[in-house]
Amino acid sequence: MNRLLAIISILAATLLAGPAQADPADISAASRSVVRVVLAAKDGNKVAFVGHGSGFAVAPDKIVTNAHVVEIARQEQSVVIGIIPSQGGISYGGRIIAYSPDNDLALIQVLDGGRLPPLAVFGGPVADGADVVAVGYPGSVDRAQGLDLDDLINPMSPVKTTGTVSGGRTTKQFDTILHTAPIASGNSGGPLIDNCGRVLGANSFGSISDGNDAEFGFAVSAREILAFLRKAGVKAGSTASPCRSAAEISQEEQQREAAARAQVEAAKQAEALKRERAETKLRTGISQDIITERENRIAMAALMLALALLAAGGAGVLMVQGKRNPAIMAAGGAAVLLLGAVITFLSRPDFSEIDDRVAAALQEQSGKGETPTSITAAGRYQCTINPQRSRITVSQENELPIEWTEGGCVNGRTQYGRDGAKWSRIFVPNEEQTITISSFQPDRSEFTEERYLMGLEAMTKARAIRAQYGNRACTTDDKALADIEDMVKAIRAELPSQANERLVYECKKPAQ
Structure with missing residues (x-):
């Protein structure tokens, strides 16, 4: 039992440590740009189904597909091309405007005012073993559903199959990507995309050519596609940024936000501690100042009181000696000194003033601080x-x-x-x-x-x-x-x- 639990734990850890799966929202978004390319022969009022493949928009009115998908339309004037989007209720006609059998690519102009959301092409290196998704319209699925021509010319969602890159190959003188995403006849021309929905290649053929579904698929590489489009004068959206999952970005942002909040909180605590220490130092200094002021005023009041007593004694002596006017002046001086002593004593600062002085000093310091600049300025x-x-x-x-x-x-x-x-x-x-x-x-x-x-x-x-x-x-x-x-x-x-x-x-x- 313990051995079984250990094996299960190892398997779970291995699965959890595996690569992130494709985001369904990105694959769904990429599917909007995938179309069914239908070829039909017109003979008067009669229309005969010739075949179909897949394609994808690289501009609002331009579709990339395989050259072999539309080859018969170049050879037979009676064969017309239909572009069937994956959504909506309208289909469009198509016309070949660029054709390159050397690397199995063709470019179709969408007619009748049709517009589709274009896909971005990934221009960076494709890692061996990377996850991929093949998107298109395999005929085997159509047959299994029993679809007829009327069904094929109506918009429907494409089929998505997953696999991995098995390496790059140079086949038939052009670059291809070998992958394991299941494809079948009808997938030709459809995109091979990464987990972010960017085009890595255009599915071209399978490893088995006897009409059966292929175990391995070959996709014309993005490098070939971009070169083909440049030659055709079409500027497609492309990016070389690595594919990162939305969940990964979200988790990193949450961690960043948490770290930023912790940093802000730490800064607030440090600032609060700094203010507390400054206030303690300020309070100590103000307390010492008040004590000194009190002692000085008490000493001054005592001195004035002593002088008042001396003046009063002198006035008494002068009065005994009959020196009335000097005695009156001395008595007045004594009274003034006594009053001054009382006022000086009563005006000594109280200890309750410490809080008020600290608050005033802090307010003054705050007013002298620099005002931080703000990006909100126009x-x-x-x-x-x-x-x-x-x-x-x-x-x-x-x-x-x-x-x-x-x-x-x-x-x-x-x-x-x-x-x-x-x-x-x-x-x-x-x-x-x-x-x-x-x-x-x-x-x-x-x-x-x-x-x-x-x-x-x-x-x-x-x-x-x-x-x-x-x-x-x-x-x-x-x-x-x-x-x-x-x-x-x-x-x-x-x-x-x-x-x-x-x-x-x-x-x-x-x-x-």
Whole structure:
């Protein structure tokens, strides 16, 4: 029994120590960009299904697929290309605009005004053993479901299969990635993506060529794809930042926040101890001063009393000698000295004055302290991304200039609203399927951008919420500011718990 428990413990530890799994939100977001590429032959009013493959958007109106998928469309004028998105209710026509059989790549122009969310291509090295996901439309799944032509031309979610990289290969004179994610006929042209949803390659063929599903898959590498797109004059989004899980970033931020709070608390305690010591020293000095003042005034009062007695005695002697006027003057002096002695004694400082003097001294010291500068002052700031704190999946901006005003106006045109300790604004564009929350936190000199890659249904709902509030420019109107705050809260409530991308910028005023 103990041996069994030990084995289970070892296995559990091994599993827990394994690589992080793909984030479902990122894989789902990548699936929005994957399409079914259908080829059909037209003969008058008749349409015959010729075949299909997969593809993915690299620009809103451009699709990458395999050259062999669309080869027949180049050879036969009667064969047309259909682009079937993974979501929505509309399909589009397609036209080949670039063709490269040497590395099995083709580029399709989406017709009929179709627009799709493009995928980012990962331009960095792919580690051997890295997790990958193949996304596409395998024909074996279609056959198992009994789908017919009418079903194939309707939008549906692509199939996702997972595997690992088994190494790079140079096959047929072009670079490929060998992987174990299951693929079948129909996956051709679909993307091979990493755990962050970036394109690593385009699935091209399997290790078995007799018509059966392949145990290993070969994907045309991202290097080949980027070179092909550059030659075609298409600038695709690309990034070389390592893939980091949202959970990892979130955990690191929580640890950072905890460390920052502990540091602030330690600084407060150190400052409190410093003030306590300074106050103790100040109180000791003031107490000694008061004791000295009391002793000095008592001594002065005693001296004046002694002089008053001498003057009174002298007045008595002068009066006996018949020297009336000098006697009166001496008696008056004695009275003045006596009164002075009484006043001096009564005006000695009381020990109860110690607290008042300490408070006054502390107030004076506080007034002389330097006023710390604040980044909330209006001005221009240069913000630089911190890659260690960021999760970069689709963006390429490393520098971000902003102009900030204390009222929450950014760059002189966009009004942000209060969002706890931050100022935030949410952006829901009409032409993209991305929701961005931009935030500026003045006390930390931080600007953040959180991007959520959403499906059509979620985008439609967010746009409806945004329409209720309008698009506010910079303003000081309390009602407008409250509307912006409410809009951020309302749309944020509809978003997933984790953003697909989170960029953290650290801001500084540029040197004059």
